[in-house]
Amino acid sequence: MLTSCHDSSLVVDTLRDVAREQNTTIGYYYFDFRARKDLSAVDILGSLLKQMMSEIEIVPGGILRGLREQTDAIYADEPQLVNIVQMLQLITSSQPTFLCIDALGECGGVQRAKVLELLKQIVEKSPGTRIFATGRSPIGAEIEEHLPGRVVSVSADPRKDDIIRYIRSRLAKDKTQDAMDGCLEEDILEKTLGNISGM
Numbered sequence: 001m002l003t004s005c006h007d008s009s010l011v012v013d014t015l016r017d018v019a020r021e022q023n024t025t026i027g028y029y030y031f032d033f034r035a036r037k038d039l040s041a042v043d044i045l046g047s048l049l050k051q052m053m054s055e056i057e058i059v060p061g062g063i064l065r066g067l068r069e070q071t072d073a074i075y076a077d078e079p080q081l082v083n084i085v086q087m088l089q090l091i092t093s094s095q096p097t098f099l100c101i102d103a104l105g106e107c108g109g110v111q112r113a114k115v116l117e118l119l120k121q122i123v124e125k126s127p128g129t130r131i132f133a134t135g136r137s138p139i140g141a142e143i144e145e146h147l148p149g150r151v152v153s154v155s156a157d158p159r160k161d162d163i164i165r166y167i168r169s170r171l172a173k174d175k176t177q178d179a180m181d182g183c184l185e186e187d188i189l190e191k192t193l194g195n196i197s198g199m
Helices: 009-021 033-038 041-055 061-076 081-094 109-125 139-146 160-172 182-195
Strands: 025-030 097-102 129-134
Touching (some): 081 097
Parallel strands (some): 025 097
């Protein structure tokens, strides 16, 4: 699933509530544009794996054996993507899973393609796995290319009126009311709306 909305924390919180009530696992990753050059597929999928392992209260025996084998392989040297993917496949194939990835477009192109290809491998082995990804509109075609027939795209472009209403409500809470006048408020609105164009 793809939406152009940048903040998926509400979705993650809702899914976490569902996961507590059902036998469901959730993993999420929030991309930060400031760290995009430092990220690798190992970092991203390794983070998902770590979260999901911490969420499982009782690991079934078959998964535990498989995880031990993969863990031995990982600790033999540097973590290998193939081992991380196999461990994720073991977990996600055992129960319904949600993988949430926020701001996917902030991941560098080469690493993003690698992450999408690995997510495809996970979903192919785990039909109960659902992926929720957010990003700007152009990323939709790339996701569709890697996960053909599995993508539902939902546009969530903010409306100008909603943005204006939000900014005005925030300005109304400003503790230094004397510093604000109508001209300054209009200037803030104009510059903010100009800066967020296309986001």
